[in-house]
Amino acid sequence: MAKTQLNVRVDEGTARAARERALARGMSVNRYIEELVRRDTGEAGRAFVEAAADFMKQYESVFAEEFDGAAPARSGPAGPEDREGTREGRR
Structure with a gap:
């Protein structure tokens, strides 16, 4: 699947939380956010x-x-x- 770059601005607290959660799950911040969006769009639910x-x-x-x-x-x-x-x- 082709990848598209998406630049997002968040406050430092949100960025820190994303980094910490991704690290705790053993994945990149990019992958962590990608999974959050997939879950939110219902792929996991289906x-x-x-x-x-x-x-x-x-x-x-x-x-x-x-x-x-x-x-x-x-x-x-x-x-x-x-x-x-x-x-x-x-x-």
Whole structure:
């Protein structure tokens, strides 16, 4: 992806905070600000929603069994009722 230079003026306190936060995260100030803008524009939010949707698809039958009492056949990984010490195992 091509890069464009963007010059921004901020007060010294904001610049210091940006430098400190970037350093704490092990990244450049440029990368830190780029990530803040991406997060603000929703790219991270979309990725989270997609991951959550995949998770729900994978565990749909587990949730249905737990909360509805009936569910379609499970094709994903073992759910909570398959592990010892869960609510199902204590009944």
